Amino acid sequence: MTSPLLEIENLNVVFGSLPYPAVADVSLALGAGARVGIIGESGSGKSVTAMSILRLNDERQMAYGRTSRVDFEGKNILTASAAELTEIRGKRIAMIFQDPMSxxxxxxxxxxxxxxxxxxxxxxxxxxxxxxxxxxxxxxxxxxxxxxxxxxxxxxxxxxxxxxxxxxxxxxxPQLLIADEATSALDVTVQDAVLDTIEQLAEERGMSVLMITHDMGVAARFCDDVYVMNRGEVVESGRMADVIIAPEHSYTKKLLASVPRVYPLDRVTNQPRA
Ligand SMILES: Nc1ncnc2c1ncn2[C@@H]1O[C@H](COP(=O)(O)OP(=O)(O)OP(=O)(O)O)[C@@H](O)[C@H]1O
Ligand SMILES: [Mg+2]
Structure with a gap:
């Protein structure tokens, strides 16, 4: 098996000001051209995980676990030099956030x-x-x-x-686009159009996408694989379609139950991508 483009292993993030870890033992893999989601409620550690991929957390306030790894093309970003980070940030991995005005x-x-x-x-x-x-x-x-x-x-x-x-x-x-709640502030029709655009770009360019969202509908619409986070931990992961149809963890069931929208089930059950 070829190694994935991005492989997070046992990511732990501890903030000095927080009595519990913001991210606890998170492992995640993402292949070239893959569309992977991280879903979870507010405060579950999604953004801190995403920021760790670019080493954007303020390292004066927090520490990564000693055995934690964030391998991008086999290179551990958590121990990369400033020059290596400059080479990766924005160029090989780009990130978009919720609020363009900021x-x-x-x-x-x-x-x-x-x-x-x-x-x-x-x-x-x-x-x-x-x-x-x-x-x-x-x-x-x-x-x-x-x-x-x-x-x-x-x-x-x-x-x-x-x-x-x-x-x-x-x-x-970039080879990898991280979208952190990139469409959350938009109304649903605009959100859909923007997701379409990201989808099309990903396909045309073979770009991988890590889609971070609290919205199961967005994840269902966009992602092939999903990781469900709760209180800093990944509580469930797998093919998006499987997770929707047969969620195993009670927290995932709760997340699914809280979505008022009808999922585009045909999109996720037809499994158009390998
Ligand atoms: N700079 C920081 N200092 C201290 N604690 C932080 C800091 N940034 C995040 N946290 C804490 O880490 C935990 C995870 O936060 P994170 O921002 O990753 O959540 P999230 O899943 O992205 O939530 P949301 O959906 O609201 O964006 C939370 O308890 C948060 O308060
Ligand atoms: Mg966030």
Whole structure:
């Protein structure tokens, strides 16, 4: 068997200010081109797990377990050097968050912001970089890309801003996209369109996606495999379809019962992907 693109082994995260571990013995594997979900209620450790993949937790306030590993292409990110992290962050692994307004600079036009991010990862001639930004805006379904390029963040709708965040994340062609509640703030139809966009990009580029959500409907719609987290631990994992149809853990059953939406069961039971 070839080794997975990302393999988390026994991840433990302890914050000095927290009497219990934020993440406890989490193991997770994600192959090239895979769509994997982490689902769990607020405070269950999803974001801390995601941040650990990019070593973005504030290491003055927390510690990783001594035997914890986050292997990306076989290299342990938890012991990587600053130079190695720069090589990985944003370039090989990109992350999008829930709130684009806290990530985008309100004073700079969005095109310029995407360009700057791209140029830090890839030293390209300016004209070529701009072409790449325009094609990224195109790829995320923005048809008025010239207008959006020269807009300030507040001039765009929430859905459009989230698309801009995705364009920024994919411009440097990462192998793995981590989406942390990336569509949670959007209304359901916009959420669906943005998920479609991520899905299409993942397929076209063979990009893996780690989708973090508290919404079982989103996970059901998007993920092939899922990890259910509760109080820092993975309490259940497996194929999304199996977990939906026959959840084993009482917490997963509770999560499923709390979703008012009808799942697209045909999508998850047809198992279109190997
Ligand atoms: N910087 C921090 N300092 C102290 N505790 C933290 C810090 N960041 C997160 N925690 C704690 O770690 C635990 C896991 O938090 P995390 O943000 O991973 O939850 P989550 O599953 O992403 O929740 P949500 O769905 O609300 O985003 C929580 O108890 C949280 O309060
Ligand atoms: Mg979170």
């Amino acid at each position: 990530t985008l600079n309100p004073l700079i036009r969005v095109g310029r912001q995407i360009l700057d991010v791209l140029l830090t990862h890839k030293p390209l001639p300016r004209g070529e970089a701009k072409d790449k930004v325009m094609s990224s805006l195109d790829a995320v379904g923005i048809r008025t890309s010239e207008r959006v390029f020269s807009s300030y963040p507040h001039q765009l709708s929430g859905g459009m801003r989230q698309r801009v965040m995705i364009a920024m994340a994919i411009a440097s062609e």
